[in-house]
Amino acid sequence: MVFQLGHFTWRRVLLFASAVFLFFIFIFSLTPITSPLPPYTGPHEIGILDVETEIQRRVVHDAKFKDTGENAFELNTLAITLYYPSSLPVAPPSSRPWARPWLPQPVSLIGEGYARLAGVPRLSSVFTFALWLLGSSTVIPGVVDAPILSGVEKLLVDESGGASGLGKILKVAEEEHQELKRDEGFGILPCVVFTHGMAGMSQSYSHYLGSIASHGYVVAAVEHRDGSGPGTIIHYPNGKKQKVWHLKLKDLEPNPLMTELELKAAQLAFREAEISETIKLFAQLNAGEAPIVNLKPDSPRESLPGFKNRLNLSAVTVAGHSYGATGAMQALDTAGSNALPINGGIALDPGKESGPLNKNIEVPVLVMQSGEWTEKQTKFYDQGWHFDVVRKIIESVDKGWFMTLTGTAHPSCTDAPLIVPWIMKLVTGTTLDSRVALREYIDTSVQFLKYLQTGEKKRVLASEVTSAAGPLGEPDKRTKIKGLYGADWEIHVTP
Incomplete structure (x- = not known):
């Protein structure tokens, strides 16, 4: 009986030590997984x-x-x-x-919020710890x-x-x-x-x-x-x-x-x-x-x-x-x-x-969709396919653009792929580098903002339609153009 108890105790100690060891390996391995936000693209x-x-x-x-x-x-x-x-x-x-921490303060508020959103409010401390683990070292470049x-x-x-x-x-x-x-x-x-x-x-x-x-x-x-x-x-x-x-x-x-x-x-x-x-x-x-x-x-x-x-x-x-x-x-x-x-x-x-x-x-309006958002079609409030609904709306606008940045996913315009690139790549299955994706989104957005001031179309905005029907058309008629940073854009609607 004593031997069994002693054997069980050592087993628990071994399991605990292994868990601690794995925990610290995970902590120290975060350095290559998390990345700082890059410098901004403007002057x-x-x-x-x-x-x-x-x-x-x-x-x-x-x-x-x-x-x-x-x-x-x-x-x-x-x-x-x-x-x-x-x-x-x-x-x-x-x-x-x-400037300031990327995570809003207090972190516990956001952790509890995501726990509530997930329907498990009792696990708020787990969500808070996960947020702190992945985002506590991230700061927003700039000057407060x-x-x-x-x-x-x-x-x-x-x-x-x-x-x-x-x-x-x-x-x-x-x-x-x-x-x-x-x-x-x-x-x-x-x-x-x-x-x-x-x-x-x-x-x-x-x-x-x-x-x-x-x-x-x-x-x-x-x-x-x-x-x-x-x-x-x-x-x-x-x-x-x-x-x-x-x-x-x-x-x-x-x-x-x-x-x-x-x-x-x-x-x-x-x-x-x-x-x-x-x-x-x-x-x-x-x-x-x-x-x-x-x-x-x-x-x-x-x-x-x-x-x-x-x-x-x-x-x-x-x-x-x-x-x-x-x-x-x-x-x-x-x-x-x-x-x-x-x-x-x-x-x-x-x-x-x-x-x-x-x-x-x-x-004027510019609609930019990720590759994931365009390819995964869903019925949209009895109005037809989502892609087709968006296309028809932008076609009715006097000065409208509708385009897709291929190789991207729904979160590609957020900070998440920059902070935890490998995790986001694994989860979303993107093929376009996260920094390249953000640069393309930013450049096209800035060109559109300049167009609103000058009326001059440049770069992707100056392109003709390459794929009007997108995923709803014939695959061999879906052609693309290169953006400023080498990514592929599929252009569905232009003015």
């Missing part, structure tokens, strides 16, 4: 700033939470992450100043609260190789150093509002958005409070805090009973309200009439006065991925109005289960 250093501001309270939908009876879609504050070009010189990778780029500096670092001319530079300098004669007081930095996908977060696309900003654009990534993300915290001016978790139908009062489609419609309406508030914030920053009260804890605000007269409010583009792409396309329904003065839209993998897509689009 400017970027500034990053988390901003949360109080806005006029409104209830977007009258649905209420079952547990508390409170409004589920009440908008009180707007939370965004700003990515913007800075006047600071670009630092080499070895000495580049870092850096000074914003001036018009003169933008022209001096013009990507055309200095073709702007001294006369143009002096003209901008004169405008910036004297009282502006134009009533609008607009600067020369175009703006972009970005809306994330289902179960995503505002910083999940930091390389894509930061790179766009590094080319001379001010980008606001919205931290949505519509119940589509894993978790977020609302900070009220009186110091009160409120957690917002991922929302499901069972969390709402059954009277009146909502359908899944009605829930998505309410969330998209909430997102549209947040997009509108973001554009209002752009206008407030550009006017510089009143100081912005930043409710985000430990987030500075010294750079905000520098936004005065720097933003081009006649050039505001809305962009999004997946659920956010559906929301971006919906926002284009009222583009050009006073509430949403939007000049164009970028949609990355428009959602397949996010509700019907808006067909009323009168501004």
Whole structure:
């Protein structure tokens, strides 16, 4: 009996020691698995700033939470992450100043949010540990609260190789150093509002958005409070805090009973309200009439006065991925109005289960799909195949592009393939290098944003249609063109 007990004890010790050994092997092997985010693709250093501001309270939908009876879609504050070009010189990778952790704080909030989303709330500590393990060492390149780029500096670092001319530079300098004669007081930095996908977060696309900003654009990534993300915290001016978790139908009062489609419609309406508030914030920053009260804890605000007269409010583009792409396309329904003065839209993998897509689009729009999203066809709300629905919508737009970046998957435009490339490659089965994919997405997006300003089509945007029917046509008629970084694009619709 004693021998058996002793034998069992040693066995337990051996198993425990083996587990610890394997655990440390896993920890130390993370170095080649996780990778730092690469430098941005544009010529400017970027500034990053988390901003949360109080806005006029409104209830977007009258649905209420079952547990508390409170409004589920009440908008009180707007939370965004700003990515913007800075006047600071670009630092080499070895000495580049870092902005903030890639994971939002506290990590436990996001861990619990994903555990709830997965239907296993009791395992929140496991999800939190996994997030910390894979993301704790990742930081977003840039400078927190850096000074914003001036018009003169933008022209001096013009990507055309200095073709702007001294006369143009002096003209901008004169405008910036004297009282502006134009009533609008607009600067020369175009703006972009970005809306994330289902179960995503505002910083999940930091390389894509930061790179766009590094080319001379001010980008606001919205931290949505519509119940589509894993978790977020609302900070009220009186110091009160409120957690917002991922929302499901069972969390709402059954009277009146909502359908899944009605829930998505309410969330998209909430997102549209947040997009509108973001554009209002752009206008407030550009006017510089009143100081912005930043409710985000430990987030500075010294750079905000520098936004005065720097933003081009006649050039505001809305962009999004997946659920956010559906929301971006919906926002284009009222583009050009006073509430949403939007000049164009970028949609990355428009959602397949996010509700019907808006067909009323009168501004230029660019739709970029991943190879996975195009190849795996699904029926779309009794309207036909998803690919065909998207194609017909973009064909009806006066100036629309619809294209596929082959060898990519749905998450290819996010940071995930850059941070854990081998894991994402194994899970998604992508054949295109993750860095090449992001560069192609970024370059085509920047070319589209430039087109909105100049009307000039370059690179992929200048291509003719190579495959109108895509996966629904004959395989031998599906031809491709090369992007700037050598990847294959399949072009379905052009203006």
